[in-house]
Amino acid sequence: MDTLQTETTSEEHALIITDVRFRPSSFQLATSSFDRTVRLWNAADPSYCLYTFTGHSSQVTSVDFHPKKTDVLCSCDGNGEIRYWNVTQFACSRISKGATAQVRFQPRVGQFLAAAAENVVNIFDLEKDRITRTLKGHNKEIHCVCWDTKGDFLASVSQDCVKVWSLTSGDCIHELNSNGNNFHSCVFHPSYPNLLVIGGYQSLELWNIIDKQTMTVQAHDALIPALAQSPSTGMVASASHDKSVKLWK
Incomplete structure (x- = not known):
């Protein structure tokens, strides 16, 4: 396990940054913020913003790049609006709810x-531009969703539980209660496809969804709101409100 030190910090957003995602096969990355904007950056020279996408009427809560159509960027806001951006033409191409x-x-x-x-x-089915399934079962607000590496299963996390869904049937096939740990984030481990890593308050929960076994790892001094995984390195990164990022294998 390693703790990362900050190399470069970009501070052009006026309010807190809510999400960050890399553009596939690129040095570019996008950030979303409570300042109602999405910003595009070059990781090789992040001292200034390449472009600012505006149009959201509320705090922008998340952002993500399409894995194949790498000029497509998606964002959502607190009013439920979803915007699709063309990062080559610097324009909004579609709006959904x-x-x-x-x-x-x-x-x-x-x-x-x-x-x-x-x-x-x-x-959402992107080609048909409509909702094909609505996964229901959480009693509290969902903080995080993550796909398995093949895109067959989806995990969703709320404060009191995490659920794993089958994309084919739309059914919840696995569920784990938080037992007061305040779950907030999740990611499938890049090397062990049946292992879901869940971020809570100060600790990580390692859950083997097939064997139904769990292990708690003390990880940070505060909430862990974000996790990321790297298939090329087999590592998981955890980000915490204690102002640290840690790498795990």
Whole structure:
């Protein structure tokens, strides 16, 4: 486990940054913010913003790049609006409704978009531009969604539980209660496809969804609101309100 030090900090957003995603096969990345904007950056020279996308009428809560159509960027805001941006033409190409917390494209193919809205997850078919499934079962607001590496399963996290859904049937096939740990984030481990890593308050919960076994790892001194995984390195990164990022294998 390593703790990262900040190399460069970009501070052009007027309010807190809510999400950050890299553009596939690129040095570019996008950030979303409570200042109602989405900004595009060059990681090789992040001292200034390449472009600012405006149009959201509320705090922008999440952003994500399409895995194959890499000029497509998606964002959502607190009013439930979803905007699709063309980052080559610097323009909004489509507006939908149905996400308030987070948006995540299905990996590899990118046929579907998972959109967390209050206590449900809407699954959008991007070609048909409509909701094909609404995953219901959470009693509290959903903070995070994540796909498995193949895009067959989706996990959703609320404060009191995490659920794993089958994209084919739309059914919840696995569920884990938080037992007071205040779950907030999740990611499938890049090397162990049945292992879901869940971020809570100060600790990580490692959950084998097939064996139904869990292990708690003390990780930070505060809430862990974000997790990321790297298939190329087999590592998981955890970001915490204690102002640290840690890498795990």
